[in-house]
Amino acid sequence: MIRQLNGRHAISVAVFFISGFCWAALLWPHSPTDSMSICLGTTYKSNTALSSTGPALTPSGPLAGWILMVAAMMLPKLIPHLELIYARSLKRRRVELMVLFTMGYLCPWAGLGWVLYYFSPLLSGFQSVSLAVLFGIVALVWQCTPWKQYCLNKSHHHPAIPTFGPAASRETLYYGLSHGGWCVGSGWVLMLFPLTLPAGHLLAMALLTPVMISEHMTAVRPARWQWPLRLKLWKILTKKGSTRALMTSIKTLKAPWLGPFKT
Secondary structure (H helix, E strand, C coil), rough: CCHHHHHHHHHHHHHHHHHHHHHHHCCHHHHCCCHHCCCCCCCCHHHHHHCCCCCCCCCCHHHHHHHHHHHHHHEEEEEEEEHHHCCCHHHHHHHHHHHHHHHHHHHHHHHHHHHHHHCHHHHHHHHHHHHHHHHHHHHHHHHHCCHHHHHHEEEEHCCCCCCCHHHHHHHHHHHHHHHHHHHHHHHHHHHHHHCCCCCCHHHHHHHHHHHHHCCCCCCCCCCCCCEEEEEEEEHHCCCHHHHHHHHHHHCCCCCHHHHHHHC
């Protein structure tokens, strides 16, 4: 089936497949209302179990679980960026550069995961409804701030990607790192909010996924105090013919640098 699709559609199919696989991997041994441990991997260490050098993370440990969650939530919104790399790179290097961009994008999220895991005993010790309500209010206020909009605006930017040589790899990696950094800057509060809930962390993450994707489907706006309802994806999904509308919206993402690639 992939061979019958053009390159851009094949990217969308592959990304949604990988994202779905990540969700399945997260759901398989747990229920959607399981504890916070599913978001940061296995069991949290207590304060007494932490060594003076900090927690030790292994590929199968908490950091891997966090990256799996981030991949499940965030990969679909990378489709326009991957398509841009596909269109502006040599055929023999397309897969390499797209993988490099994705790895660079995940690095800032991995850093956030490290911080959250390091303070996980504190988070797990203070989980309560009142704390969740407090963080919910903080998240709503953050949505209105100019700093939130500034990060979203910067996430629409991309560097010039050379075609040949090591420069192509270097700039693609920088592209992923910078985009991931601005995404962390805009969405860190929303990602932290479910971790303060007494239960249902994975379910909360699943409900926040369309919200976080919608934020990056909106046009660039002035960075000022405002209350923008960034619910474009929710509106698309609730309309008739939502699948086709969703794919069309992804292809026509309102970012200035994607103008030549609109369909």
